Amino acid sequence: MAMPIVLNSLTFLCVLAVLVAGQAEGRHHDPDCPSFSCGPLRNVSSPFLQASDPPGCGYRSYELICSDAKAAIRIDDATYYVSSINYSDYSFWVVAADMGLYNSCPLPRWNRPPSRYHDGMEVELEPRSSWQACFLKCSREVKNNATYIPVACLSTNDTYVYVLTGYGSILMEYLEPSCGYLAMIPWPWDSPGPWCNKPQENASYADVVKSMRIGFAVRFPFRYFRRSTSIKECLIRQFRDLSQDCSYGVKSCVPKILLVDGAFWYCLVDATGFGDYALSIIPFVFWFVKWIAVLCRFVLAPLVVLIFLAHKYWKTRITIDAVEKFLRMQQMLGPMRYAYTDITAITSHFRDKLGQGGYGSVFKGVLLPGNVHVAVKMLEGNPNCNGEDFINEVSTIGRIHHVNVVRLMGFCSEEMRRALVYEYMPQGSLDKYIFSSGKSFCWDKLAEIALGIARGIDYLHQGCDMQILHFDIKPHNILLDNNFVPKVADFGLAKLYPRDNSFVPSRALRGTIGYIAPEMISRSFGAISSKSDVYSFGMLLLEMAGGRRNADPNAANTSQAYYPSWVYDRLTQQDHVGEIFAHVYTEMHELERKLCIVGLWCIQMRCQDRPTMSDVIEMLEGGIHSLQMPSRPFFCDEGHNHAEDTYHLSSELTEISEDMSENFDV
Known part of the structure; x- marks a missing residue:
């Protein structure tokens, strides 16, 4: 609250000062002040x-003494003739009035030292040129200094007079100890230039005398000069000064560049014609506000960024510490922990890439001693792979020992670099075989693989201390060892829940389109539970039996576009629901019918209509004659024998799944 009050008070004082000063100085532009003639000069005005x-x-200091032939002005204690006035560059030309009385060895009458300011106050009647010829009187002769030009006619046996030409304020800073200021004459302003014309190099005393007889230019009062310029002219002058400052070096240039917008405020106030008080107070307020902005930009803003980064680092550090604490406890119970350098050596610097998963890349490696082949999954640093997911995977797979579940052999965690070391499955994933005509299994082997997958999933649901829900059962996540024994893999999506907990929170909803259970999209189909994995397994069984993906819009026959609907129509007739006809037995292999019937039981739309994985194992182990056909799933229209309409219904469900998938980690 204090800062706004101070700024408002300063603003009020500035506005008041501007108004008062404008009224006080406005009289210099009073139209009642007539122009006049003075000697040879005509239309003379302010x-x-x-x-x-x-x-x-x-201005009182600029009072002219007029006669019929001459116009004179008093500068200090000397009189000068005004030969011309130039209102365009705000200067007038003067010549010493008694110059003609001098002999051949004159001394300038200007006795003001070459300094543009005295006690911080503006000096009126200032020479236009900053280059001057200064006369010095020395008590000793100056030798070995070429800049000191001797004036023999003004020197005596006891005193020595010299003249120096150059920039006035610099001339007085480096005088010899025995010398003092005597007089000065500004160098003539006789041609266009930014400020002045430099004197000739090695100018002689005769050249200085010549310049004295020519005269020199005197600038208008700075207040008049300031108010008589337009905004455009003022800005040109400000940026001209900026270029001149930058020519002197970086130290003088950088501050002007940082605050260059101050020139616009200065010229805006300048062009309004307000007085000196306004032009002294308003810039002060502006620079105060400007430096506050600079402080915020270069100090407070970086400080805020540093605090934000420190906060992020602190949160990351807490996550890392939690992971480290868990892993120290896990070392005594679970898989072996490896350093990142070990992972690099195991994978031969990540040379042999096996594939890309949803959580990172998988590389082939070798554990020594023994030359045990492993698959190393490098978890990529993304929001989907945080410390919680990593702990979840290690704790889940680390406690599992089942022939049909992939084994975790080790892991790595060094800050945000994490890796999981699995047993290597040389035959790859199941999808390479069931969707390929060149790599197919016989029906006995296919049924054996299906039973192994079912036992692995049932172990996850029933065989551990906590119920493990996989949520991503699909052919790609079923790996095969040397003997084509299936193993359920990729527990990046697995979650642990008590067995008696039938309710799963919505944040656990994950999976792959085409295998997601309906209740994971809409709770109207039931609660999310282990039956969700049963649905995904049923879709997997149907793809294994059909040797194709369930949804194929490019199928030659539109009735076969959606395989579950098509195979259901092959196994049943509309007027004999639940019976399997003799001609179907001759057309389909017995194990193919078994896989299809069990798969159709698993993909019932309502979760309570599906069997458990234990029931599924009994179905797969039993004979085909003991199986009954399930009810037609929701996506199968009971009024049609063909699957064209059911495929469209399935497509609509898939579209709904895709719309809802943004809530899942697909």
Whole structure:
């Protein structure tokens, strides 16, 4: 609250000062002040005035002494003739009035030292040129200094007079100890230039005398010069000064560049014609606000960024510490922990890439001693792979020992670099065989693989201390060893729940489109439970039996586009629901019919209509004659024998799944 009050108070004072100063200085532009003639000069106006002008017209220091032939002005204690006035560049030309009385060895009458400011106040009647010829009187002769030009005609046996030409304020800074200031004459302003014309190099005393007889230019009052310029002219002058400052070096250039927008405020106030008080207070307020902005930009903003980064690092550190604490406890119970350098050596610097999963890349490696082949999954650093998921996977697979579940042999965790070391499955994943005509299994082997998968899933549901829900059963996640024994893999999506807990929180909803149970999309189909894995397994069984993906819009016959609907129509007739006809027995292999019937039981739309994985194992182990056909699933329209409409219904369900999948980690 204090800062806004201070700024508002300063703003009020600035506006008040501008108004008062504008009224006080506005009289210099009073139209009642007439122009006048003075000697050879015509149409003379402000800043000049004559003795008869009313008060407030012009500047008192610029009063002209007029006669029929001459126009003179007093500067300090000397009189100068005004030969011309140039209102375009705000200067007038003067020549010493008694110059003609001098002999051949004159001394300038200007006795003001070459300094543009005295005690911080502006000096009026200032020479236009910054280059000057300074006369010095020395008590000793100056030798070995070429810049000191001797003036023999003004020197005596006891004193020595020299003249120096150059930039006025610099000349007075480096005087010889025995020398002092005597007089000065500005160098003539006789041609266009940014400020002045430099004197000739090695100018002689004769050249200085010549310049004294020519005269020099005197600038208008700075206040008049300031108010008489337009915004455009003021900005040109400001940026010209900026380029001049930058020519002197970086130290003087950088501050001007950082605050270059101050020139616009300065020129805006300048062009309004307000007085000196306004131009001194308003820039001060502006620079104060400007430096506050600079402070916020270069100090507070980086500080905020650093605090944010420190906060992020602190949160990451907490996650890492939690992972480390868990892993220290896990070392005594679970798989072996490896360093990242060990992982690099095991994979031969990640040379042999096996594939890309949803959680990272998989590389082939070798464990020594023994030359045991392993698959190393490098978890990529993304929001889907946080410390919680990593702990979940290690704790889940680390406690599992089953012939049909992939074994975790080791892991690595060094800050955000994490890896999982699995037993290597040389035959790859199941999808390479069931969707390929060149790599197919006989029906006995296919049924054996299906039974092994069912036993692995049932072990996850019933064989552990906690119920493990996989949520991503599909052919790609079923790996085969050397003997084609199936193993359920990829527990990146697995979750642990008590066996008696039938309710699963919505944040656990994950999976792959085409295998997701209906209740994972809409709770109207039932609660999410282990029956969700049963549904995914049923879709897998049907793909194994059909040797194709369940949904194939490019099928030659549109009735076969959706395989579950098509095979259901092959196994049943509309007027004899639940019976299997003799001609079907001759067309389909017995194990094919078994896989299809069990798969159709598993994909019932309502979860309570599906069997458990233990029931599924009994079905697969039993004979075909003991199986009954299930009810037609929701996606199968009971009014049609063909699957064209049911495929469209399935497509709509798939579209709904895709819309809902943004809530899942697919």
